[in-house]
Amino acid sequence: MEYLRKKIEMKNIDHLYIHIPFCTGKCSYCSFFSKPYDEEVANLYVDKLIEELKYYQSIYKEQLNPKTIYIGGGTPTTLSKLQLEKLLISLYEFKNVTEFTIETNPGLLSEGKLELFKKYGVNRVSMGVQSLDDGVLKYLNRRHTAGDVEKSLELLKRYEFENVSIDLISSLPNVSKEDWERTIEKVSSWDIVKHISVYCLSIEDGTKFADMIESGCLVSNTDDHEFEMGQVARELLESRGYSRYEISNYAKQGFECMHNLAYWHGEDFLGVGAGASSRLGLERSTNVESIEDYILQVTNDDFSSLHETELLSEDEDATERIMFNLRLESGICLDSINVPDYIVQKLDELVNLNMLELAVGCYKVKSDKRELTNSICEYLL
Secondary structure (H helix, E strand, O other): OHHHHHHOOOOOEEEEEEEEOEEOOOOOOOOOOOEEOOHHHHHHHHHHHHHHHHHHHHHHHHHEEEEEEEEEEOOHHHOOHHHHHHHHHHHOOOOOOOEEEEEEOOOOOOHHHHHHHHHOOOOEEEEEEEOOOHHHHHHOOOOOOHHHHHHHHHHHHHOOOOOEEEEEEEOOOOOOHHHHHHHHHHHOOOOOEEEEEEEEOOOOOOOHHHHHHHHOOOOOOOHHHHHHHHHHHHHHHHHOOOEEEEOOEEEOOOOOOHHHHHHHOOOOEEEEOOOOEEEEOOEEEEEOOOHHHHHHHHHOOOHHHOEEEEEOOHHHHHHHHHHHHHOEOOOEEOOOOOOOHHHHHHHHHHHHOOOEEEEOOEEEEOHHHHHHHHHHHHHHO
């Protein structure tokens, strides 16, 4: 820890992530760290999360003065109103915050919780919608319906939330191009929705979908299908005033997610809670992915073994920044990143292959090749 303090001496930590690992169930595609909600465990967890936060405040003092706070999960709004208020009170002392996001799912918002959000400065809500087809939602093991989505948006509108983001999943099984077009058209018609994240379905080990593929009950999507669905989303969303500022993210002007942009730009951030990740200087760490172990270690003031750490080399740091920046519309600018010569050579090769464009010292993926960004990144590695 002493080493870490020296690494970020005189540098502020502008971004804070809070992880709430509780959820109402496990979706068929989900590989994230989450556990079923239990009131007694959640009470204790929130207390220990606040203790961890106070520990870092005692170390970093005025350096920990975030501009963005992001409460993610899991599903943070599975917490009770009392639990949420206790957490929000602990964060309210940060007075430099301009963007304060909390994740939720349709059907898990209430007037009481929205009143808390307004009271304690939450100004951005990110909702996991994924689909507007009730049959598909059931197949995904989501616990909401399309009707719940509209009810939650109406509630947010009534409480005058102006910065609402929605998550969608593209390339879902048994979803036709026409069905996907209708989903995009519907979501983009809601004026309260200023930000839309479109994630291509990824089959991860340990998920229900992975088991279904192994048993032959589910067939993986082809690259062509994923490319087509991505193109559909891009064309429809851009025609409706959403700009694609990152490979999976679209926003109305001025509503880009500043917290996530900080990740992609390689800025420092602190993560608090079980499974939360941090990046401070060249040091990257991830807290233990066990609620029980997390509670025990914080209770015992054993913060030194709370997380696993990795010290990045300068080359590893540069490579990571290159990969993240290539996902952005702004691309890789040679005057802001130390790009190794062999990477520059590969970037030039991709320009000649008509995959990238080079303008004013910045390499960017061409607009009609954006769906191939992950493959381009793999080539550079």
